[in-house]
Amino acid sequence: METRVTRALQATTPARLSADAGVPLPCARRILASLFRDEPPDAPLAHVRKASRERVASMYTAPSLDLVREERSQLDPFRKFVLRLADGALIEAVRIPLHRPGRFSVCVSSQVGCALACAFCATGRLGLVRNLQTWEIVEQVRVARRTLDLGAGERVHGVVFQGMGEPMSNLDRVLEAIFVLSEPSGLAIDRKAITVCTAGVPSGIRRLAREAPKVRLGLSIGSARQEVRERLMPIARAHPLDEVLDAAIEHARVSGSAPMFAVTPLDGHNDHDEDARALADLVARFHQATGVRPRVSVVPYNRIADDATDPFRRQGDARAARFLEVLRDRGATPHLRYSGGGDVGAACGQLASVTRS
Ligand code: SF4
Known part of the structure; x- marks a missing residue:
């Protein structure tokens, strides 16, 4: 309840x-x-x-979240926070160090579980339990902030909605949280340093552009080949990539900012030359329509913890290099993203503590 x-x-x-x-x-x-x-x-x-x-x-009250665990990666300075909500559900947030020392971003959850069931995502296996309330989103940032050394000048510089859940499916609360987080008398986080990542909900992308145009857009591509995308991301059947691209183009025209296109190559599934070529062509179409070039973020796959049935594997080095080469040859500029905290289940696609508490 x-x-x-x-x-x-x-x-x-x-x-x-x-x-x-x-x-x-x-x-x-x-x-x-x-x-x-x-x-x-x-x-x-x-x-x-x-x-x-x-x-x-x-x-008014000032409720708080119960910090169940803080897990520090032994590999890098990522930290994961497992938080219990008043109804007992667990969510996760991740503190991400940025390149510039003393600056951190916080990856927040927007839902308990997720209805979209992307095949490569641990959260997607949970189904949707419920939407988070505004304060529950804001509190995740406050919990992470309390672990910083504010005296030494450390601060939360950015927020990324890429934790558990599809932010566009809880957009009323996500927008409210953005307004609170960017408020000068609150945490004063620049809206340009806030990114909302979506699996591809066109109406949500358009609304984000209208109501919070400075906020950045991240788009999970899966594959730029429609049939492959449909196999990995069921939402692609309801919203084909062309429709999502139109909404992202409108977002760029309103906001003037380039989105991030994120792709996670899965060995033998979406990492063929054809997938890389289709992604580069998508980038070219976007650039032609808007004059801005999306940032292509290639996120290595992190296996779902404790799941021997996980059908996906990270690409080997040769295939990974080839995927990047094809992208570059066709004019896209990929960035290989470091997805940290893999040893504590904090990396992209691994957040699903609700099943492992
Ligand atoms: S990748 Fe995002 S949208 Fe897809 S199932 Fe996971 S949390 Fe949901």
Whole structure:
């Protein structure tokens, strides 16, 4: 049974708090800034009327997630957080070090489980349990932030919606979380440093462009060959790649920014020369239509932990090199993404703690 927290402070912005609670906007800003600085709830707040604080306290709570485990990779500085929700479900978030020292991104979940059942994804095997509430998304970032050395200048620089779940299937809450996370009196994360990754939901891509145009788009391609994509990603039957590409083109025209096309080559499944050629052609079509070139992120496959029946394997070195070579020869510029934390199940496609707690 889901426990609903309808008025969580972490789910509101100063403007909404001011309007809903009837408190002056500067007071709303200070109350939220204090919360996001992790100050005690009764810490003195200059220039905030007692009546305003009491009113907010009577209407809102500041719920938290239960940190079940923090798993530190022995391979790299990735850290995975296993978090328990009020209804007992588990979700996962990952702290990702960025190239520039002291900067981190947080990969967050947007749903418990996922309905889309992509064949290569551990979360997809769980089915959808429920959508996350706004505050449950925001709290994942706050949990990761508490592990940083803020005194040494470390900070959360970006957020990527690429954890458990399809963000476009919970877009109301995802957008609210983006507005809270980017709020100057909250965590002040630049919207350009926030990426929403989707398996390909055209209506969601268009809405993201309209309502949060600075936010970046990530698109999981699977394969740019429709028949192969359909085998790996069932959503491709409902939304063919051409339809998804049209929405991504509209996103680029509205936002002016290039999307990221992510592909995970699976040995013998979607890593043939034809797949690489089709992907390069997709990039070329996109470039021709928009004038911007998508970033092609090639993510090595991470086997699903504890699953001997996992039918997929990572490509061998020769095939991996060949895949990149074909992409380059046809004008795409692939980036081989380091997907860290593989030893603690923190890498892309491995998040499924709900079955392994
Ligand atoms: S890859 Fe994303 S959309 Fe596909 S099943 Fe996994 S969580 Fe869902």
